[in-house]
Amino acid sequence: MWGLQITMSCDDHTAQNDSASVEAIFGSAIKDNAVVKGYVTIIKNEGKKDEQVLCRNKPNLLTNNGRDYAIAQFYTNTTAGGVGMNFIALTSDSSGADATDTTLPSEITTNGLERALATTISHSTGTNSTTLNKIFTASGTHTAVQMSGTFNQLAVGGTIGHEATFVAVTLSSSDTLSVTWTLTLG
Amino acid sequence: MGLDKTFKDFVNDFSCDTLDQWIEHLATVELTYTGNSACVTCGDNVEFSWTGKLKNGKTYPQVLCGGCKSQ
Numbered sequence: 001m002w003g004l005q006i007t008m009s010c011d012d013h014t015a016q017n018d019s020a021s022v023e024a025i026f027g028s029a030i031k032d033n034a035v036v037k038g039y040v041t042i043i044k045n046e047g048k049k050d051e052q053v054l055c056r057n058k059p060n061l062l063t064n065n066g067r068d069y070a071i072a073q074f075y076t077n078t079t080a081g082g083v084g085m086n087f088i089a090l091t092s093d094s095s096g097a098d099a100t101d102t103t104l105p106s107e108i109t110t111n112g113l114e115r116a117l118a119t120t121i122s123h124s125t126g127t128n129s130t131t132l133n134k135i136f137t138a139s140g141t142h143t144a145v146q147m148s149g150t151f152n153q154l155a156v157g158g159t160i161g162h163e164a165t166f167v168a169v170t171l172s173s174s175d176t177l178s179v180t181w182t183l184t185l186g
Numbered sequence: 187m188g189l190d191k192t193f194k195d196f197v198n199d200f201s202c203d204t205l206d207q208w209i210e211h212l213a214t215v216e217l218t219y220t221g222n223s224a225c226v227t228c229g230d231n232v233e234f235s236w237t238g239k240l241k242n243g244k245t246y247p248q249v250l251c252g253g254c255k256s257q
Contacts, residue, residue, distance in 0.1 A: 037192050039205045057205040119231075122221035122246035126197035129208065131245040133223075182205055182245050184192055 036062050036070060038183040040148065040164040044171065046135070046178040055166035060181070061097045066161035069152065085161030087151040088134045088179050089115040092144045097163035104149040104163065107156060111140030113177070115154060132181040138171040145169050148179050205245075212240040225251035 038060040044052040066085065073081045090113045093105035108114060118132035132150070146168040150161040162181065171177060191201035193208040198215045202208055218237040225232050226248045236247045 120221065120223040120246050122219050122223065124212070124217040124219045124245075126195065126217060128194045128196075129245060133246070180244075182208075184194070186194070 036067070036183070036185050038062070038162050038164075038181055040166070041178075041180040041182075042148065042166045043178045044169050045176055048176075052169065054169050055164070057182075058164055058166065060162045060164035061099055062162055063101055063160050064099050065102055065159050066150075069159045069161065083152045084121075085150040085152050085159075086118045086121050086132055087115055087154055087158075088118055088132065088181070089149045089151055090136065090145055090177070090179070091147045091149075092142065092168075093147060094144070094168070097147060097165050101149075101160060101163060103157075104147065104151075104160060107149075108142065108145070109156060111142065111173075112136055112138045113142055113145065113171070115151060115156065117154060118181075128184045128186045130183045130185070132183070134179050136177045136179065138173055138175045138177070140173055142171045145171060145177070148181075150181060209240075209243060209245060212245060214239060219247050221246070223247075223249050225249060225254055227251070227254040 039057045040060050041056050042054040044054060069082065069085070089104045090108045091104050091106050092108065095105055113136050116134050116136065118134045120131060120133035123130045147163060147165045149163045151158045152161065189196065189199070189201035191203045193203070193205070194201045195211065195215065195217070197217065200211055202211060216237055216239055218235060220235045222231055222233045223246065224230065227250060230251045232249045232251045234247065234249045236249065240247060242248060
């Protein structure tokens with residue numbers, strides 16, 4: 001049986017690039033998620049004098065479950081579709097982003113950094129770009145926050161769509177963390 | 187040849203590979219942005235459909251709610 005393999009080189013777990021080579025081989029599988037891409041920007045205390053950019057426009061990772069969810073929305077659902085991947089979560093877990101993750105490990109659930117619906121959800125008509133943004137405000141101390149993910153529901157659980165790591169940061173009460181996902185499809 | 191890079195503007199036949207290039211492009215062309223966001227003044231949720239050149243260095247417009255706009 002003919003299959004199509006898309007091979008992309010990656011700098012680390014979270015990186016994708018565009019040096020895609022496409023070759024037809026027997027019985028292969030898609031190895032990376034070239035059609036859905038995303039970039040993450042995370043800024044502590046944006047607009048304040050102690051602003052700190054933790055990552056800017058960093059390529060993220062589409063999880064295997066996220067890919068399956070997208071495929072279900074596009075092709076295989078036979079009933080009404082599901083909610084978009086527009087809930088943003090954070091964690092202090094240091095294990096890194098992994099396409100096989102089905103949860104965000106040790107997801108933060110307290111003190112202002114719990115999973116939340118993106119405050120900004122914007123798409124520009126006639127383009128393939130969508131932006132999600134949420135500004136979290138810590139109501140307690142959080143140490144070494146360093147990874148974010150997107151989900152399709154507010155409560156812990158659901159399907160994880162994207163993951164990205166960033167420079168570990170400690171937040172005190174009233175510190176803000178602006179998380180922006182810029183996603184492309186097609 | 188079709189648009190073959192990461193960010194694609196089908197209306198203006200443009201594509202690019204980096205977010206910085208994309209943000210530069212959004213500053214030069216009028217596009218319509220739809221969605222919802224927090225009012226930049228009071229924080230209330232606002233549904234918007236906004237057309238224009240985006241010159242704020244972001245990929246979405248920053249919006250005001252009706253109440254704040256009228257003040």
